[in-house]
Amino acid sequence: xxxxxxxxxxxxxTPPAAAVAKDAHWAAKQERLAARTRASATLTICxxxxxxxxxxxxxxxxxxxxxEAADSPTDQSLKDAVASARADVETAQAxxxxxxxxxxxxxxxxxxxxxxxxxxxxxEEQAEDGHDLDVESLGPELISAASADGxxxxxxxxxxxxxxxxxxxxxxxxxxNVQQTTRMDLGKG
Numbered sequence: 162x163x164x165x166x167x168x169x170x171x172x173x174x175t176p177p178a179a180a181v182a183k184d185a186h187w188a189a190k191q192e193r194l195a196a197r198t199r200a201s202a203t204l205t206i207c208x209x210x211x212x213x214x215x216x217x218x219x220x221x222x223x224x225x226x227x228x229e230a231a232d233s234p235t236d237q238s239l240k241d242a243v244a245s246a247r248a249d250v251e252t253a254q255a256x257x258x259x260x261x262x263x264x265x266x267x268x269x270x271x272x273x274x275x276x277x278x279x280x281x282x283x284x285e286e287q288a289e290d291g292h293d294l295d296v297e298s299l300g301p302e303l304i305s306a307a308s309a310d311g312x313x314x315x316x317x318x319x320x321x322x323x324x325x326x327x328x329x330x331x332x333x334x335x336x337x338n339v340q341q342t343t344r345m346d347l348g349k350g
Contacts, residue, residue, distance in 0.1 A: 202338065206262045209260040274340050
């Protein structure tokens with residue numbers, strides 16, 4: 162015989178009868194909604210200028226050849242050149258990927274993110290400048306909490322303190338922006 166807690170849990174996951182009557186597929190929708198993962202974003206760091214340049218050159222050559230091939234769809238030599246350029250992009254991408262460091266950030270549950278923001282209110286000076294948050298104290302905690310790679314708080318603080326201003330901003334923005342990501346589209350009725 163099910164316990165009261167089991168009955169309560171079952172009641173929470175059982176779709177309302179009115180919803181089922183209106184949409185016979187509600188249970189399937191509910192299952193898919195429950196299985197959603199939080200949004201994620203990556204930040205790719207590649208200090209190898211040659212690998213970055215080779216990839217960009219290969220991509221540019223491919224785009225140029227694809228445009229030419231679109232204008233001359235029957236030209237077999239252009240089709241062959243496009244195929245070769247695609248192979249060059251794949252090779253350059255593989256070399257780039259070998260050198261690159263990819264950091265992954267995942268959206269936090271809303272209540273966790275809200276609590277984290279509340280824990281870092283703006284200082285008086287920051288509030289006078291129109292800020293709601295103390296980004297300096299929030300940054301390392303947000304980066305660490307949102308890191309899917311398990312970045313320790315101390316490492317996040319070190320990177321923010323020692324990387325260039327632009328790179329530190331990119332690191333913070335990767336963790337912040339994924340919190341603002343939406344994967345929804347409000348369709349027309």
